[in-house]
Amino acid sequence: MIVTFLGTKGGTGTTTLAVNTAADIRRQTGRPTLVVDLKAGCGDVAVFLGLRPRFTLLDLIDQLPWMDRALVPRYVAEHECGLHVLAAADEFGRPAPKDAESIEQTLRCLSTIYDFVIVDAGSTLNACTAAGLHQADVVLLVANPDVPCLRNLQRLTDAVRIAGVVSERLRIVLNRAADHGVLPVAQIEKVLGRTIDFAVTSDYRTVATAVNTGVPVSGLRPSDLQSQLDALARTLVSTQMAAS
Numbered sequence: 695m696i697v698t699f700l701g702t703k704g705g706t707g708t709t710t711l712a713v714n715t716a717a718d719i720r721r722q723t724g725r726p727t728l729v730v731d732l733k734a735g736c737g738d739v740a741v742f743l744g745l746r747p748r749f750t751l752l753d754l755i756d757q758l759p760w761m762d763r764a765l766v767p768r769y770v771a772e773h774e775c776g777l778h779v780l781a782a783a784d785e786f787g788r789p790a791p792k793d794a795e796s797i798e799q800t801l802r803c804l805s806t807i808y809d810f811v812i813v814d815a816g817s818t819l820n821a822c823t824a825a826g827l828h829q830a831d832v833v834l835l836v837a838n839p840d841v842p843c844l845r846n847l848q849r850l851t852d853a854v855r856i857a858g859v860v861s862e863r864l865r866i867v868l869n870r871a872a873d874h875g876v877l878p879v880a881q882i883e884k885v886l887g888r889t890i891d892f893a894v895t896s897d898y899r900t901v902a903t904a905v906n907t908g909v910p911v912s913g914l915r916p917s918d919l920q921s922q923l924d925a926l927a928r929t930l931v932s933t934q935m936a937a938s
């Protein structure tokens with residue numbers, strides 16, 4: 695199963711949710727699980743997990759068209775929780791539009807090796823992130839409860855649909871849903887004309903501890919945030935089980 699997280703704006707928590715959901719899926723299932731960082735230049739999935747990978751997504755896609763499944767383990771880093779990571783490129787200009795087809799091919803190959811492939815697509819819709827959308831069984835749009843995100847959410851839900859993601863594959867996650875001064879969920883749903891699928895509370899202390907120690911939220915002390923991420927991961931796992 696491929697699950698792609700796409701932010702409606704930088705800083706909405708796309709990487710936080712992608713990394714922690716992936717780690718939680720791994721914890722819940724014990725199944726082979728990989729998180730892939732599509733960001734060019736300064737993707738931080740590996741950093742969130744305290745890893746220093748030797749190879750990146752680019753090293754792997756540059757093996758195409760001769761890429762062999764047997765090569766994949768060489769290019770991924772492993773966190774102590776068992777989650778595998780395909781780190782972001784360290785070139786600022788790549789992955790570039792010319793890499794989009796290679797990314798699609800790579801994701802297809804990875805999904806034959808891993809039960810769960812979680813893609814952090816960042817917050818830009820381009821040829822490469824569209825590759826992550828095309829291959830996804832589920833696309834999660836990540837928004838914060840504020841006016842800019844709401845506006846982008848309306849535009850992105852249309853753009854994502856035009857890019858071929860049918861509404862049954864699309865879910866909306868409202869991150870930092872319980873901050874002060876935010877738009878109420880009911881108001882957001884009314885403007886969007888659809889329901890919010892998951893709401894995740896604001897808890898900077900927990901996410902900052904996770905990032906600064908390289909321990910996913912599922913490995914920290916129990917919190918509301920942890921239970922909500924657990925529920926998100928559980929829903930994705932049951933979607934995969936229902937499909938297989």
Ligand SMILES: Nc1ncnc2c1ncn2[C@@H]1O[C@H](COP(=O)(O)OP(=O)(O)O)[C@@H](O)[C@H]1O
Pocket residue numbers: 701703704705706707708709710711816817869870894895896897898899901902905
């Ligand atoms: N639920 C949350 N509660 C509090 N802070 C959060 C939450 N989710 C993310 N953050 C913080 O927001 C900032 C941006 O998160 P990040 O995952 O890097 O966003 P993005 O990948 O969308 O740019 C980080 O400082 C992160 O710790």
Ligand SMILES: [Mg+2]
Pocket residue numbers: 708709710738816
């Ligand atoms: Mg990010």
